[in-house]
Amino acid sequence: MALEERISSTLLKEHLLKLAQVGKRKDGRKFDEIRPIEIKEGTFTKGLGEAWVALGKTQVLTSLKFDVGEPYPDSPDKGVLISNVELLPLASPSFEPGPPDENAIEMARVVDRAFRGSDAIDLSKLVIQEGKLVYILFLDLYVLDYDGNLFDALTLSALIAFARAKIPVVEVGEDGSPRLVEGESFPLPLVDYPLSFSFVKIGDYLMIDPNLEEESVADAALTLAIDKDLNICSIQKRNGAFKLSEINKAVDIARVKYPEVMEQVRKVVDIA
Amino acid sequence: MALEERISSTLLKEHLLKLAQVGKRKDGRKFDEIRPIEIKEGTFTKGLGEAWVALGKTQVLTSLKFDVGEPYPDSPDKGVLISNVELLPLASPSFEPGPPDENAIEMARVVDRAFRGSDAIDLSKLVIQEGKLVYILFLDLYVLDYDGNLFDALTLSALIAFARAKIPVVEVGEDGSPRLVEGESFPLPLVDYPLSFSFVKIGDYLMIDPNLEEESVADAALTLAIDKDLNICSIQKRNGAFKLSEINKAVDIARVKYPEVMEQVRKVVDIA
Amino acid sequence: MALEERISSTLLKEHLLKLAQVGKRKDGRKFDEIRPIEIKEGTFTKGLGEAWVALGKTQVLTSLKFDVGEPYPDSPDKGVLISNVELLPLASPSFEPGPPDENAIEMARVVDRAFRGSDAIDLSKLVIQEGKLVYILFLDLYVLDYDGNLFDALTLSALIAFARAKIPVVEVGEDGSPRLVEGESFPLPLVDYPLSFSFVKIGDYLMIDPNLEEESVADAALTLAIDKDLNICSIQKRNGAFKLSEINKAVDIARVKYPEVMEQVRKVVDIA
Amino acid sequence: MNSIFTEEKPEVLIQEDGTRIDGRKPDEMRPISIEVGVLRKANGSAYLEWGGNRVLAAVYGPREVHPRHLALPDRALIRCRYNMAPFSTEERKRPGPDRRSVELSKVIREALIPAIFVERFPNTAIDIFVEILRSDAGTRIAGITAASLALADAGIPLRGLVTGCTVGKIGKWLVLDVGHEEDMWGDADIPLAMIMETQEITLLQSDGTLTPEEFKEALNLAIKGCTYVYELQKEALRRPYVVVEKEVKGEV
């Protein structure tokens, strides 16, 4: 970080902190206010289900593909889900081409954990021949425009992509090889709808859905996922340190926010 | 590029341009004159067919190997050809060890395209068990000494290696595993004989078979392949820009040159 | 190497050379004296056999794992042994994370060669179904603390890990898939007990078991392995040059040292 | 490639009267829609729908070169990455560059460089990213078309826009703007890109046999296609942030 950057970073932090002391954020939001969510209409990929989501100026595109293959030996009666985050270099001057770095890997694992922790997908419904052939789902999470809080934008886009997904029916021919049953498909067995909520701490102030500026100066960051019963299905403390009370407060806020965000999800997909 | 290099590059370009204005090239050739071709005698590899070719001071060694394996699902009735160019660090101070870079990859794909575009190899004759077992051919193109115009030298050496290649007969035993039939082989089914012709443009002057100096200062470069019926079977514009008329002129020259080069090929291999 | 490092290296070499001229080494040892060997007690890994060995201040941990798989086509009647050295970055400020470098690869191959050269492991006893299913042994050699002469420490730890190893019995079920026979195992068929002896040359002085300081200024280095019949089963000249007489002298010393080291091995494992 | 994703070759790619498998006439383009400036962080960007293709192009720069030793003292370093998203194809594509995308990154870069006043920005880098979100034949020329708009959107001085189009050969027919099945089973495929203002060809590739006459006709047809696409590009630039969409029913 060059000298000028450090100075501007220090000044920015002081500014955000002063605003926080009077209960404000630079973009005018309240501490517990989430940026506008926009879910784009159209077909953008060749996935089974997809979602192009804008959260403020952050934009992500998530799409679900499939293949068939062997199950893991320790779960012969379950399909497989593989999640992958790509921080595309077109999304930010700080992203570089290449295999996923630690940030992309952490994001992919945290998004994945929200769905696994809540058993959101009934993987036992994704078996073609037990122990031999199952559906392999690839959840590719593409970051297009980076203005902070990728975790929540990605989890939200994944939920919508899952909810929209139609899985082609695969049968095994007499020669033992799999083939598509023309024109037949079934909805992905989605049984829970986790949403992710991220917080940063600037000084002693806890703010939801941080934008890039807020993230860049934050003292600590935390992401948690809430399921449809308002239980906690995953947590990831990221940088910095939290007091126990702050974590409990974040949980409380997230449980209040869940129905609010879910209402927007229900506008585009038909989930309970 | 250090300052001295840039100066010498600028001076070289001025010099080549002045020569061109009076119809000359630095090495004394005419604009449409190809450097001497030498095809070395001897056994240099363990390939099914091979050729060590010198084009002026450029030297390449190409050899064809095989294995057996599964065909691609979308062409179960065809053998497989894989082409690979290695820009060996011993060939030039500018080549570095490591996996093929974009130049080597482009070359391999352009050489490969000349043979595919003209359907030069009848891949349907390289099937052992349809849909299950086919010949996999590996065309390894090795650059030994780099003095410009690798595309044409490599395509020429590939053609000779193909024309010389004897494919061992493979049968499938009762246990289903493949084995060589001792001492039996058949010629590679080569049904067309494409040749590649590269051009550079220095100022407005189009020159065939550029050497390294000419390539280094060229404003634009183009490679095309001509088949035995003098049709165009592949083109690759490389750096720079061409007018439509220049491209048509390059095609015309290449069609004139094809029989000239093919005559030299026929001296070492017996093709129609 | 920074200027100070070069100076201190030159001074160190002069110092070691002066000591050598009066028959001494900096740590008080004789030229043919090996540092104290300590073999730690305890369970440190999930291997079939393991050894945490200290040779002076050098510490290594070696452990043997297995899998089952296909044999090599050219030895269908033999199990497979794969050796891998990891120069962990916690062992030395000069080691960096990443795949094995040329030093780690050379070490792994030289340790492996001591056991192969002496046919120490009867690989023909590690076949489950000839030509189809064999034991694959993984010898993972972990360097924990680096104070010179890794070759000998690693070979010694490998020998003890082999001697301690119990191989689980694997049978092939009716469905053709392998499975463990609960609670049954057999000792690794170890039929020879090679030991490695490394030497450096500082000036004209040949020293066994060099520590890091001695290695860092040595003019030449040599590693050889001796089997239970006191024959030579592998040699690796490393940096520098040796006279014929020096090599013969190293062989003579190593053959004298073999019983001395083997006595310590016999304290912890029951080998003939 | 898993065989469940294998496609069957259609019996007929083009009918006697020139009707193509997707119903188009030989010189009819697929629908095209363009939006400039869709991304906030990039210095310039464009989103393009062309038939079933979905392409996002973005430009960063002129900016500092990392690593420093790559900087050119007399001109800007132009870098380009063409990338197919894992969900852009029928069967999921493994992330990361394959040999095809390495070649396409190179030819796209070489198609754009002649249009850029590179000598005005010595010691800097201009990075061009072309993401294929959904692929449906012709992604390289769609990528060039979008990337040159992203360059313009980034305010980088250009000699002209670079515009691409593809011509194919199917039996005796030359067809404009090759579609998916035509790309897979046609006899030849010629992508071309041009700086329309100067009529310079900056990309030309060809795969498949063409007589000299067919070849000349193919280039002329491709240039016709470019001329049409160029108008859409200009329209998109005139009205940034407004979608320019054209469904071409008639001929070019």
Add this chain to the structure above:
Amino acid sequence: MNSIFTEEKPEVLIQEDGTRIDGRKPDEMRPISIEVGVLRKANGSAYLEWGGNRVLAAVYGPREVHPRHLALPDRALIRCRYNMAPFSTEERKRPGPDRRSVELSKVIREALIPAIFVERFPNTAIDIFVEILRSDAGTRIAGITAASLALADAGIPLRGLVTGCTVGKIGKWLVLDVGHEEDMWGDADIPLAMIMETQEITLLQSDGTLTPEEFKEALNLAIKGCTYVYELQKEALRRPYVVVEKEVKGEV
């Protein structure tokens, strides 16, 4: 994963009376033994046995940063590598980082940084290596516990030791210091690390569903476990080179 290494799920993980599969009570820890300063070349090191886990942690630094451009002008660069040895697992693990170990390296680093006075060593690097020699559930918190001792052994000024512990949910039970089978087949798993001196939580993860009440109770139980481990850490530091071993038979 080869199927010969597949483990069978036990019928019962915890009995009606709270007796766990390895015989422990719900709030009982596994045996722990610590040795500080086990390596000679590293600036600081610690070896930890925790249940069946064997963990070696080492610290180099503050030292020069390579490559130079990574250096931070206002604080030390903290790097951390968590690595599972190939022989640490039932089936041999391929050497080299996988996605899990990349994430764990990051969360361990972020668990330790808040405890280090990084601003005292600008332009330097502190490298932390955590090697899992044998794994048996809870390696990340064992790694943090060992690494913070290695930092102390290296003489690096700390706000306090970082101490880790895990809580699991099995059916209706919350259990302390999750064991191997509980880790594989339990309902939820919450690793936590804390700077005990300041009561700041520096690592917190969770996988599996918890009601808000369960969640609060789990955090409190984890902090109890940390309090116990912290005493062992301090004891180990007071008597370097002497093994501190505790087999806990009673509850915390």
Add this chain to the structure above:
Amino acid sequence: MNSIFTEEKPEVLIQEDGTRIDGRKPDEMRPISIEVGVLRKANGSAYLEWGGNRVLAAVYGPREVHPRHLALPDRALIRCRYNMAPFSTEERKRPGPDRRSVELSKVIREALIPAIFVERFPNTAIDIFVEILRSDAGTRIAGITAASLALADAGIPLRGLVTGCTVGKIGKWLVLDVGHEEDMWGDADIPLAMIMETQEITLLQSDGTLTPEEFKEALNLAIKGCTYVYELQKEALRRPYVVVEKEVKGEV
């Protein structure tokens, strides 16, 4: 390795009277032919045919070191790459270094360095490339033999040429210049390289059991072989660009 390329072990490798499988006597060499200066771009080069081996060696340098931080202030940095061409073996070899070629690159480099006056070229690099175009046992010593000629051809001051030869053990026999089948199924294999002028051994490896007496005899036999090859090397250097070829029918 695909089983169609598996070779069968011959019943007898050497007959009672010492006749080897390829008809040679125990101390008979294979034919050798050498050509110096075969490449134009390299500073020095040599092409060697040795039995069925075909080896190309080239040298660049002394030249600038990239990356700069590898430069040595008191001597030249010597780098060496030994590489087997994909078409050099019966079954095609995947391009790129494997563990064997990494080791051989190292031992070849260490066999050549003692012959080079490295201290005369501080802060420079000398790069040595050894390409095995066709392999037939003994490629490492063939590579060293060719590389030392390439160094001489590049005008790099040498203490002497480095010359290599191999000795094998087959049953009770020691044989000179090990051939393909002897390499695959023999009992021991000892490659050796030497600076002939100074009689210093710069490469020595061994694989297989030898009694101390056999070992001494083997080294002496290998040195005899080197002495013979050394004469061919000198002849090749005296007449650059003229092929030096020797088919040795009698004993050394």
